Amino acid sequence: MLDLTHESFYREHHSWLTSWLRGRLGQCSDRAADFAQDTFMRILQAGSQPPELLQPRSYLATIARGLLVDHFRRQDQERAYLAELALLPEALQPSPEERAILLETIFTIDRMLEGLGPKVRQAFLLAQLEGRDYASIAAELGVSVSSVKKYMQKAILQCLMCL
Template identity: 75%
Template sequence: MEVSVESLYREHRSWLNSWLRARLGHCSHRAADFVQDTFVRILQSGTSAAEIAQPKSYLATIARGLMVDHFRRSDLEQAYLAELAHMPEALQPSPEERAILLETLLTIDRMLAGLGPKVRQAFLLAQIDGLDYATIAQELDVSVSSVKQYMRKAVLQCLKCL
C-alpha cells in the first residue's frame, strides 16, 4: 500500500504537536507552526512517505532541527538588536539596511555552523584577525598544510551557503 505524505500527516500530526508542545513550554501556536513547517520540509525534500521507516523519529528529527534554527536565529537577532540599541541614533542603519545586515549575519552564522571547530577557528583567525597560515598553524598546533585544508573547506562551505 502506498503511503502518502497526507496520510503521514493525518496519522502523526497530533503526536508531533504534543511532542513539540512539551519542548516549547506548552506553546500551542508555536508548536502548530513547527508541525506545519515540518511537513512543508518533507514536501520540499521530495521524500516519499513510503521511504520513511520510522515516522516519529524522522518527524522529530526534522522538527528538532527547525527549532534549533529558529532559536539560533532568534538569539542572533536579539544580540544584533541589543548592539544597535547602543549605537547613537544618527549612526543606526535604516530598517531596510537592518534587514539586509541581519540576513547577512544569519548567512554567516549558517556557514560557520557547518564548519568543524578547527576549521571555523582557522577561518576566523584568517578573515577577522588577518593572520597568515603559518601563524594560524602555530596557534592551532597543526601543520600549514592542515590550515590550507581547513581554509579550502571553509571557502567551499561559504560557496555552498551562497
C-alpha cells in the same frame, strides 16, 4: 498538492507532532503548530512519498528537532547582533531595512559555514569580519599559521560549494 499518501501521513501524525513540539516550546500552541507545519512542508518539499518507516514519529521528531535547533540558533544570532548594535552611537545605527539585510546576511553566512569545526569557523570569521592576519588568528586559536591556512581553504571551499 497533497496526495493520499501524504494526506494520511499528515492526519495520522500531525496531532502527535504538535503535542510533542508543544512540550519542547513551553506549551506554546501557536508556535508548536507552526513548527509542525514546517516539518510536514520539509517532507513535501523533498518531492517524494513519505518513506515507509518502522518509527515515523522518530523520523518526524528528528526533522522537527532540526528545525528547532535552527530557529534557536537564529534567535541567538539575532540577540547577539542587536546587543552589538546597542553599543553603537545612535548616529551610526543602521536603518530597520539595513538591519534586516544585515541579519539575513549573518544567517546566510552561518548556513554556509554549517558543518565546519569551531576553529575553522572562528578562523574564517576573524579573517573576514575583523580583517585579522593569519599569525594573529593562529596565536588566538593556539594553532600554527599553516593550520590557519588549511582552515581558511576549507572554509572558502565550503562557501564556494554553497554558492
